[in-house]
Amino acid sequence: MKKLNNTLPNFTQAISQLIAQPSISSSQASWDQSNESVINLLSTWFDSLGFSVNIQAVPSAKGKFNMLAKIGSGHGGLLLAGHSDTVPFDENRWLTDPLKVTDSDNKLFGLGSCDMKGFFAFILQACKQLDFASIKKPLYVLATADEETTMAGARFFSNSQIIKPDVAIIGEPTNLVPVVMHKGHMSHKISIKGQAGHSSKPASGVNAIEIMYQVISELFKLREHLNLSYQNEAFDVQTPTLNLGAIRGGDNANRICGHCELDIDMRSLPGMMDEELIAWLAKALQPIAEKYPGRLTIAELDPSSPSFQQTAESELVRTAEKFSGHHCCAVNYATEAPFIQQLGCQTIVMGPGSIDQAHQPNEFLAHSEIIKTDLLLKKLINHYCF
Incomplete structure (x- = not known):
């Protein structure tokens, strides 16, 4: 089932290529951009790994697209989800080019490095290391549009109800701490x-x-x-x-x-x-x-974006706490979690990097996150899909 492809990028190459594709979403038309180039890049990669890929135009957002990649068959499984857009930036406040990854001081600097294009680079690397011939339940990868403004991509996907995973993990930057509650x-x-x-x-x-x-x-x-x-x-x-x-x-x-x-x-x-x-x-x-x-x-x-709560006693929360080594927590900011949860699955927010870096000049992902995130994703995929 797995296609061997030696041309796929390594982690640093993948995050660099993703960040090089501008995909700003903004309520100001002068800033707002399509995310199509990011979606096409992700689609090419996951197709090369043997995933079936479905790209959908988001009806309420012109020039914006979602991507759903799937490997494996049957019911349930694991959904790894994130958004493909970034916030605008003030180039004068950046010390480096925000659309180019700069490796310095054991950090990867770039717009979207932690919020949250880096998460897709991690998923790609984890999947490259897995043999999907023995997969028992499906693995889904969802990339959405316009999270930073209207959350139109997640709203549309939730309303479509085209998949029913057992569990979903949204890879927003939480320092790999499972988030089970946030405000609306x-x-x-x-x-x-x-x-x-x-x-x-x-x-x-x-x-x-x-x-x-x-x-x-x-x-x-x-x-x-x-x-x-x-x-x-x-x-x-x-x-x-x-x-x-x-x-x-x-x-x-x-x-x-x-x-x-x-x-x-x-x-x-x-x-x-x-x-x-x-x-x-x-x-x-x-x-x-x-x-x-x-x-x-x-x-x-x-x-409006509703508040979110996943019961702390759920199997997903216990598993995420065990694999990550962190106790679950609540956060003040909003995510796509309440929309993904409407698919009927246990849902948490957990990803690499710190929310303190999100929406900031000189956003970065620390090198120390790389090995930890790779191991965590492989454990989760093996647990829920194999």
């Missing part, structure tokens, strides 16, 4: 429509900044209510969060501000529903909306 994420734009006018006659206009000041006051009250009412000790930030991320309004000191916008995000604890948070937000701002009819609107910025 939603973002909204609050807009105030005022009435512009000359600043010398305040009564002739409606100042949108002044109304937004009242909005912010109510948001602080809502945040305090959430902090007092909801806690989960598994997280280092034990409460839901509400962040005021960006504000825009006005154009000149001597004009009454005619329009003001505030972008916020909220991160929910497991067990909290998106509908609850939206209802609380609307209720908090209702008095202002009634005071200024037709001037306040709330709109979703990006589709």
Whole structure:
């Protein structure tokens, strides 16, 4: 079943080739790119190893693609999943070329080295060392699109329900610690429509900044209510969060501000529903909306990502803890895990590298991760597929 192919790259070559293919996803059109070149590269590699490869265009994201590679037959098996895109970068803050791997100080520097193109290079190397002739359950490799923005790839794949693995591991950077819980994420734009006018006659206009000041006051009250009412000790930030991320309004000191916008995000604890948070937000701002009819609107910025929780008593968690040598934990950031979990499989997040490096200039993957990750992946594949 396994095809011998001596032309496949080694680990350093593979991660270098992946990083050299730009695949930025961004809500700003000037930054946003297709991930097709990364998907085609991965497809070529896994096809050479004897995997059947299926590339699907993501309907809600133009120029974006998912790849599912499969080897073995039957039911269940193991899904190794990750995203093929990266965040934008500020080249002036990088000490090296972000699209070229630089090997320095026992680290591999490059955009996506840990978040998370490196994970696919690890999967490739592990698979090169395995003899799939005796495989008993299927091994799947999933590369998704647009995780860094809308998670459109994972949403589409989850809705397709084309596979039913027993277990799934998403290789986000966790220092190989099994993550079994994370917060949800939603973002909204609050807009105030005022009435512009000359600043010398305040009564002739409606100042949108002044109304937004009242909005912010109510948001602080809502945040305090959430902090007092909801806690989960598994997280280092034990409460839901509400962040005021960006504000825009006005154009000149001597004009009454005619329009003001505030972008916020909220991160929910497991067990909290998106509908609850939206209802609380609307209720908090209702008095202002009634005071200024037709001037306040709330709109979703990006589709929300639900919170995630995998029971710590599951077989996958016990196995991951045993093989990795780490106890499971919870994290504050969001991943594709809740969408993959909808396939009906036990799901964890566990991968090489540190989340502290993700989305940062001079992102790197430490050499010390290479042998540990290779051994861990081979143990997991053997355990669930052979």
